[in-house]
Structures are given as C-alpha cells and as structure tokens.
Amino acid sequence: MKEHPVHPILYGAAYYDEYMPCERLAEDMKLIKEAGMNTIRIAESTWGTMEPERGHFDFSHVDRALDAAEAHGLQVIVGTPTYAIPTWMARECPDVLLVPEAGPVRNGAVLDHGHELYGRRQNMDIGHPYYRACAEEMIRALMEHVRDRRSIIGYQLDNETKYYGNANERIQRAFRDWLKACFGSLEALNRAFGLNYWSNRINSWEDFPDVRGTINASLASAFDEFRRTTVKEFLLWQAGIVREYLREGQFITQNFDYAWRGWSFGLQPQVDHFQCAEAVSLAGVDIYHPTQSALTGTEIAFGGDISRSLKQKNYLVVETEAQGFPQWTPYPGQLRLQAFSHLASGACGVMYWHWHSLHNSWETYWKGVLSHDLKPGRIYREVQEVGREMARLSTHLQGLRKKNRVAMLVSNEALSALEHHPIGDVLRKRDFKYNDVMRWLYDAFYRSNIECDFLPPTTRDFQAYDLVLVPALYTAEEALLDALKQYVADGGHLLATFKTGFTDENVKVWHDDQPHHLTEVFGLRYQEFTDTPDMRLWGENSLSGATCSAWEELLMPTTAKVLASYDNPAWQPYAAVTENVYGKGKAWYLGCYFSPVHLEQFVRAVIAKALPAIRPYDAVFPRIIRTGYNAAGHRLTYYLNYSDTEQSIAYAGRAAKELTTGRRVEDGNALTLRPWGVRIVEEDA
Known part of the structure; x- marks a missing residue:
C-alpha cells in the first residue's frame, strides 16, 4: 500500500x-x-x-x-x-x-x-x-x-x-548477544574496547558485568548505541x-x-x-x-x-x-x-x-x-x-522544497562518546558536550541566514553540497573519514571543529597523528590540547579578539594557512584556526571553542570569500530569511523579524507578490517587518 x-x-x-x-x-x-x-x-x-x-x-x-x-x-x-x-x-x-x-x-x-x-x-x-x-x-x-x-x-x-535509560537484566542480556554478533569473540571485544585496563577484561560471557558500573567509554557508548x-x-x-x-x-x-x-x-x-x-x-x-x-x-x-x-x-x-x-x-x-x-x-x-x-x-x-x-x-x-x-x-x-548547498554531519555515536569523555575542564564542572559544539556551529549559520540540511554518519557521498560542516566528530569509522577526504580532494569544502577524528568507531583513540586520517586535508597535526580560561585569539579581522572558553588544540600547521593563533605567551607558536587547500577543495579547522559572535563573523567571511555558489544575504539576525520552492515550483521566501523593533530588508529576486499583503514587489524593494513580523514573497516564475 x-x-x-x-x-x-x-x-x-x-x-x-x-x-x-x-x-x-x-x-x-x-x-x-x-x-x-x-x-x-x-x-x-x-x-x-x-x-x-x-x-x-x-x-x-x-x-x-x-x-x-x-x-x-x-x-x-x-x-x-x-x-x-x-x-x-x-x-x-x-x-x-x-x-x-x-x-x-x-x-x-x-x-x-x-x-x-x-x-x-x-x-x-x-x-x-x-x-x-x-x-x-x-x-x-x-x-x-x-x-x-x-x-x-x-x-x-x-x-x-x-x-528511557533502561538498564534492566533483560536489556543487558540482549546487549551481550548483540556484542557477540558484532565481535564474534571475547578476544576481539577486549582488544577493540581496551578492556585490559583496570582488569576490566572479560574472559567469559558468563562473567559479563553489569554495564551500569563500567568506567570504559567504549563499552558504555556501545550500550547506548545498542539501546538506540x-x-x-x-x-x-x-x-x-x-x-x-x-x-x-x-x-x-x-x-x-x-x-x-x-x-x-x-x-x-x-x-x-x-x-x-x-x-x-x-x-x-x-x-x-x-x-x-x-x-x-x-x-x-x-x-x-x-x-x-x-x-x-x-x-x-x-x-x-x-x-x-x-x-x-x-x-x-x-x-x-x-x-x-x-x-x-x-x-x-x-x-x-x-x-x-x-x-x-x-x-x-x-x-x-x-x-x-x-x-x-x-x-x-x-x-x-x-x-x-x-x-x-x-x-x-504547501509542499515547500529546499535546495540547500550546505549540510551538517551529525553523529549519535560521537554524542554518546563525549557524554563519557566530556569536553573541557572537569575541575570547573562545566556541562559542555557534543550538542554544545553542534549548536554553536549551527547557530552561527542560522544567524547568518545560511540554511543547511543534516546528514547521518552513514553518509558516504557528499557531492550534492558545496560545504559540509562537521562538529566534534569524535568517533567515526575510517570509511567515513575516507569519504570526507575524497570529498575535499574532488573540490568540496569542509569545515570541522576540534575533537574530530580522535577515536575509531569503538571509541578507542587512534595512535597516530591527530586528527586521524585528515592531517593532509587540514594541513596540520597536533599532540597537545588545553583548556586555558579566557584566552583570546589574534589573527584575521573576523577572529581577532575572540575569547576561547572551553577547549584549545595546539595546532602545528604543515601546509595550512594560519587564520588565528592564541594570544598567550606559552601557546603563541601554535595555530588555533586554519585554512588549507587539499586537492581541488579547501578545508577549515576550528581548533578551539570561541565566542559565538566571532564565529558568525568568521562564517560570513568564509562564505563571501570562498563559496560564491552559496547565496549570501546582507541581512543577519534578528532578520531571518528562509527560502524554498512551493508545490507549484515558485520560489518562496520567508522574511522573519525576531525582534521587538521594526526591521527593513531589501528584496532580492524576480518580480513577485508579497502574499501577506497581496502587493507586488520588485528586485531591490524594501520590505518593512513590524516587531515579531512576517513577510512571505512568491516569485512569479
């Protein structure tokens, strides 16, 4: 049916x-x-x-x-x-x-x-x-x-x-059966999860411990994945x-x-x-x-x-x-x-x-x-x-369709892993995790009026997009990293944040240069990271003066251009934000979490300079612009005012009708938005 x-x-x-x-x-x-x-x-x-x-x-x-x-x-x-x-x-x-x-x-x-x-x-x-x-x-x-x-x-x-956080005996038995099917043997499981640590090694399936007591992030993350x-x-x-x-x-x-x-x-x-x-x-x-x-x-x-x-x-x-x-x-x-x-x-x-x-x-x-x-x-x-x-x-x-040129790759697996290995200074007891990084990046694009789709970590073909965003992809299969690498080599654009490419799919840290398998793409490597409170950046105009507030990787460029460094005598030799040409494409790496307003400025600068296929708008938050094509195939543009003051936006497009008033609009006409107001424009063809 x-x-x-x-x-x-x-x-x-x-x-x-x-x-x-x-x-x-x-x-x-x-x-x-x-x-x-x-x-x-x-x-x-x-x-x-x-x-x-x-x-x-x-x-x-x-x-x-x-x-x-x-x-x-x-x-x-x-x-x-x-x-x-x-x-x-x-x-x-x-x-x-x-x-x-x-x-x-x-x-x-x-x-x-x-x-x-x-x-x-x-x-x-x-x-x-x-x-x-x-x-x-x-x-x-x-x-x-x-x-x-x-x-x-x-x-x-x-x-x-x-x-619902269920961890009863029935679901733990089912989890053990799932692990048996995934790994085949306890030796493979112990090796993949590093269970020799603190005598967590499991030598018999009958000895499998209550997962609620584990200190092993690989095992805990796998339990989360199974329950999903x-x-x-x-x-x-x-x-x-x-x-x-x-x-x-x-x-x-x-x-x-x-x-x-x-x-x-x-x-x-x-x-x-x-x-x-x-x-x-x-x-x-x-x-x-x-x-x-x-x-x-x-x-x-x-x-x-x-x-x-x-x-x-x-x-x-x-x-x-x-x-x-x-x-x-x-x-x-x-x-x-x-x-x-x-x-x-x-x-x-x-x-x-x-x-x-x-x-x-x-x-x-x-x-x-x-x-x-x-x-x-x-x-x-x-x-x-x-x-x-x-x-x-x-x-x-009705039937709004979008043709976005930007996509964000999101991962439940990375989310789970970073629940067990939180980002930042645990001594300061800050709740800073995967969703904070993901929303930090998404919000900057939203406030800059650049719309995006979302992709799961099973994606292997990114060619439909001009720019792919990768927030904190802490854990990933090497096949996914291969696909991202090939995407940039073929002419794509990649913007990734810190904590990307750090562990394999079993949350086991790679034992080579970080970020694993992507060092050539980003033109850098790093060995050290820190969480120095209230450290500032200096560099390009869009980033200069930004305050770091959660995590800093001490990046050592190989072929990358340094866009920002740390304004700290100890860390000045290291890069914080970089740009690199790889193959036919380009990749940016954000090695630290910094003030959202500076991220917005950086996003707009990157789009304006490097991605002409992505249509930029002069208007930014609180003036939000969302577009698509309706069921009749006409371009539809929503102009939204998220403020308590009147706003004005210049219409850019073909001859059209403003649907809420029925008035005709032409390219360059000013649209007035009352406080918390909406205008909807439908192009003629």
Whole structure:
C-alpha cells in the first residue's frame, strides 16, 4: 500500500476528551473550527482509560471525539497509547517497569527491587514480552475499532519514544548477544574496547558485568548505541501492526523529540532519528522553545531542518507550544511568527500541545490554546488569525522544497562518546558536550541566514553540497573519514571543529597523528590540547579578539594557512584556526571553542570569500530569511523579524507578490517587518 502525507497545510491541536472537567465537546469542536484549525490529534495518552483492565476495552472517549470532529468537518490523527502503561500492567508484571541507569536509588527515593516507581509516564521496558503482548492487543483493538472512520488521515506511533535509560537484566542480556554478533569473540571485544585496563577484561560471557558500573567509554557508548537500535526495532514493530489497517492515503508518523535543556536543544541521545525514520511515512517532531525576549527561532529552524532531512521531504510539527510554561507566554504577534517559521523550514503543518489547559496533575501549568477558564482569550484570537491566514495562503505555502548547498554531519555515536569523555575542564564542572559544539556551529549559520540540511554518519557521498560542516566528530569509522577526504580532494569544502577524528568507531583513540586520517586535508597535526580560561585569539579581522572558553588544540600547521593563533605567551607558536587547500577543495579547522559572535563573523567571511555558489544575504539576525520552492515550483521566501523593533530588508529576486499583503514587489524593494513580523514573497516564475 502506498502512503502519502496529506497536502493541505495541517493546523490544529491535541485534544483529550478524557481530561475535561465538564461536558463541552461540541463547544470545543466549534471553537476549533472557528479558529481556522482543520485537524485534531487524539488518544495517544490514555491507555488506562481505554483499557481499564486487560482485555476490557472502552473506546467511548475516542468515539466521542471522532463523532464530534466529523460533525464539524475536522480531520483526526489517532495515536497509539503505548507510552504510558495502565496500573494493572505494573501490578500483574512488575518487571515491565524499567530499571534506571542510576540503580536502585535515585533522587533520594528508594526504588522497589531496583525498578522504576509507577506513576510517571514512559517508565516501562519497551522490549519486555509482557508489555509487547499487551501493547499489541491494545493497538489491534484500537485499529479495528477506528479503521473505517473517514476523518482519520493518519496514525501516530507511541509518543516521543526512547529507551528511557533502561538498564534492566533483560536489556543487558540482549546487549551481550548483540556484542557477540558484532565481535564474534571475547578476544576481539577486549582488544577493540581496551578492556585490559583496570582488569576490566572479560574472559567469559558468563562473567559479563553489569554495564551500569563500567568506567570504559567504549563499552558504555556501545550500550547506548545498542539501546538506540531497540527504539528503531520497537517503532518498526508498531508500524508493522498499524500498516495492516491503513487505507490508501493515510500516513504513519512519530513525534520525535530532541535533547532537552529546558527546551528542545540538540540531537536526541536516546534515539537515532535517521534510523527510526524508516518506520514512518511522514516524519513528525515536537519542538519547544523560549519566547518573549528570548525568542530567536533557532530551535524552530534546527528541529525543522533535521526533521526535513530525515526523509528529504516535508514533515509535521506534531507538538509545539501555544503558551506552555508561564515564562513562555508569548508576546503579541509571536504566535504568528512561530507558526510561519515552522512552515519556512518545510513543515506541512503545525499542531499545538494542547487545546485546553489541564486542571490537575503534572502539566497543570503547561497552558494550551485555551487557559484554565476554557474561554477564548488573546491566545485563542491570535491562533485564530494564524489559522485564517494559513488557510488563505495554503495553496501557495504547501509542499515547500529546499535546495540547500550546505549540510551538517551529525553523529549519535560521537554524542554518546563525549557524554563519557566530556569536553573541557572537569575541575570547573562545566556541562559542555557534543550538542554544545553542534549548536554553536549551527547557530552561527542560522544567524547568518545560511540554511543547511543534516546528514547521518552513514553518509558516504557528499557531492550534492558545496560545504559540509562537521562538529566534534569524535568517533567515526575510517570509511567515513575516507569519504570526507575524497570529498575535499574532488573540490568540496569542509569545515570541522576540534575533537574530530580522535577515536575509531569503538571509541578507542587512534595512535597516530591527530586528527586521524585528515592531517593532509587540514594541513596540520597536533599532540597537545588545553583548556586555558579566557584566552583570546589574534589573527584575521573576523577572529581577532575572540575569547576561547572551553577547549584549545595546539595546532602545528604543515601546509595550512594560519587564520588565528592564541594570544598567550606559552601557546603563541601554535595555530588555533586554519585554512588549507587539499586537492581541488579547501578545508577549515576550528581548533578551539570561541565566542559565538566571532564565529558568525568568521562564517560570513568564509562564505563571501570562498563559496560564491552559496547565496549570501546582507541581512543577519534578528532578520531571518528562509527560502524554498512551493508545490507549484515558485520560489518562496520567508522574511522573519525576531525582534521587538521594526526591521527593513531589501528584496532580492524576480518580480513577485508579497502574499501577506497581496502587493507586488520588485528586485531591490524594501520590505518593512513590524516587531515579531512576517513577510512571505512568491516569485512569479
């Protein structure tokens, strides 16, 4: 059966009839429709309501929501409710509850027999046979019940699925079997992981220790990698069941989420999104971000760019905030800016979590489209304005495709390895890891209005891009380093940071010149590195005066041109930032972490000087420009103002129409952006 994402722009919210304090389903559906929304998402959170005891199913709330949605002409996405188990499951089989990595005590609470306490969501072992059996019964019963409903456009698998830090006996046995298959013998495993150290050598599979106690980063990182594969297997398993019931045109999605720093921040350590995307026909994502004066759009763009790259096509924002935390209550105009920013990255729809603010439990103060009084207010009216404008412009905005010339290579394996070998001065107890480096580099390009795609470490052909960015590729197969080397030799451009090419795929440090296999590409080598506080750089204008704040490699150039050195008497003989010609291409190496504003200046200088094929803009943050081609093949440009002051941008392009006002624009015309404003320009041809 061929699956297709729907084409009109989706706009809606999660709706839970089960949570409502009073009868108001018809009123809510009427308000949702009047808000310009066309879709609701239901069912993914309420297994305990739908199956109060094993084998006794009650889909009355699902039926009520579907009936009401259909009466008001709304589309529905139905979620499988497997991410929060019912109480009877924990009672009947306590082993279903996961055993956390922290062991039998966490946050001062003693856990029963080492298992997670019941109560929070996502507290189960997703591979446990009893859980799987119950989950399959639930999924099949739900799918049988709703399969003929014409309002259902797609299904969501589970919810923000991860392995949840599970380290119980079952998953550790499976991990040992996985290692056996990977290495064949204990001798090969001991050699690859360097387990002779501190008598960590394993001489019998029966002696394999509890992984939670390991001090070996190779073993710990492999455990992380294995557990990520279990997430892929779980989602493929669910997708296989759901796909049996699909009708033509319905999609399967999953709401992937990202690392959390109080908001969506970086690559998700517990999920390889590129691998798991095989389970879905429409990539989905949850993106949460600061607002008010902290709204920059960076998280929207970052999450969107990865999500679009997963399947190289449009994706669905399954969840984002309307209000969220009290500190995120948006300023007037910001909801509109946020919604169109998602579309500017290639989203085919925007769904809020959630419609109604909850009146009890954990997320009471995570507010929805309606506040606790359940009456339309300012947020509702702004959502309504967005909905009406989105509906009016839908045929112009749908199907956005991008032709980016820059790509960033990201690696879950490098992320895991640097969790166990953190970057920087551990004595100063700074939390500086892979995602910090990755976002440092990504943010500089975003703020410079240079868009990029994302690539997994399985990539071997980079020829579609003029510039490849490689943040902290600490661990990598030599075949990947070979591919990067060949890419530059053939005329490509490579920009890499410190901590690249340091260990093999088993997190074992290479015992030759660093960066391994890339010394000729970058025209340098190094033996020493340091973390000297508040050291400055001197060199080219874009870098002079930059402050190093986390890590410095003492680079010794061979053929590379030195762009910046360390302004420290001890380290002046060494380079900090370099540029090198290799074959037909060019490579830059950032040997240290320095102030973001100087990185932005450096990025713009590199692009202007060396990469004419990449279209530069005079405008930089807070004026953000995002482009692509709509379903009709017309070039579409979003101009976004992430500030509370009026901004002006000169339009560059063919004769066009500004869609939000309907006015004609020509090359060189000034576009005025009100505070937190949006302009969308569609070229004539």
